[in-house]
Amino acid sequence: MPSPVLTALATRPRRPLASRPTALVIEDAEEFARLSRRILEQGGYEVHQAASGERGLDAARVHDYDLVLIDVALPGMDGFEVCRRLRTFTDAHVVMVTAHGSEVEKVIGFRLGADDYVTKPYSPVLLAARIEAVRRRPRAPRAPEVRRVGTLELDVAGREVTVAGIPLALTRIEFDLLSALTASPRKVFSRSELHEDVWGRTYEGDLRVVDVHIGNLRRKLRAAPGSPDPITTVRGLGYRLQSGA
Structure with missing residues (x-):
């Protein structure tokens, strides 16, 4: 019944x-x-x-x-x-x-x-x-979050990246990596930190996959107008984003 x-x-x-x-x-x-x-x-x-x-x-x-x-x-x-x-x-x-x-x-x-x-x-x-x-609870509207690094702009909610106002096509993983780096400019992220942030805590995989996707992301940034590439490699540690780039 x-x-x-x-x-x-x-x-x-x-x-x-x-x-x-x-x-x-x-x-x-x-x-x-x-x-x-x-x-x-x-x-x-x-x-x-x-x-x-x-x-x-x-x-x-x-x-x-x-x-x-x-x-x-x-x-x-x-x-x-x-x-x-x-x-x-x-x-x-x-x-x-x-x-x-x-x-x-x-x-x-x-x-x-x-x-x-x-x-x-x-x-x-x-x-x-x-x-x-x-x-019954009201949905609190989230303020738009746009992160700017030089001529590069990253719209967190819209998942869009522009360079000098021109859209930059990124894969989901490339966007998530760039989003993680722009969230804490100048912080050095280890490969394991970026891996956890993008792939999740429970995902098991080779950390070198981070290097591959970072490399792809940097090539796209360098090919954009003005060749902005705020990502730097910190030898033996990982990657960081230069906020003043």
């Missing part, structure tokens, strides 16, 4: 597609992904799904979601890293889903920008109530 709460939710009139809020579910467990999607749709949301953090971030960069539901224990890039990266370009409400619900885990999530937590296994009633509570 269906839950009375689910039945009540199902009878709510849905908003027209143009005015319905949107939600993204980042969850690799199909059972919980289906349950979350059903509850959100019954609550009036248009729902998209992603089975990994990387795909979720890609979707969030394309769509301006009102709510993002993130499983902490995602394969590869974990939910904490996804939340941290989301907060660099979106003000969407974020609800973390965890199987543990420890106080330490919640503190980490809240510090990274999560709005609420739900512990597995959760009831449809609880999840619906948490979503409704978060939904």
Whole structure:
């Protein structure tokens, strides 16, 4: 027999597609992904799904979601890293889903920008109530962040880079590397720091991949008008960005 709460939710009139809020579910467990999607749709949301953090971030960069539901224990890039990266370009409400619900885990999530937590296994009633509570909170608009280094400008939210006003085409990884460097000008970043910042804490790979992508990024910068290349190699340590370049 269906839950009375689910039945009540199902009878709510849905908003027209143009005015319905949107939600993204980042969850690799199909059972919980289906349950979350059903509850959100019954609550009036248009729902998209992603089975990994990387795909979720890609979707969030394309769509301006009102709510993002993130499983902490995602394969590869974990939910904490996804939340941290989301907060660099979106003000969407974020609800973390965890199987543990420890106080330490919640503190980490809240510090990274999560709005609420739900512990597995959760009831449809609880999840619906948490979503409704978060939904009532106003989304705080994020001030545009544009970083400038000489003639180079990096729009964090828009993920755009221009040199002397001319757009510079970068890959996702090249942009993320440049964004990390411009966030702390003159700081020397080790290869492991850049690797963690761009690929995530749980990703295992050769650190030399950082050198390859930095090399590609620098070639593009040198080919741009005025040949700006504020990135310098610090022998034996890593890379840094010269803020006065």
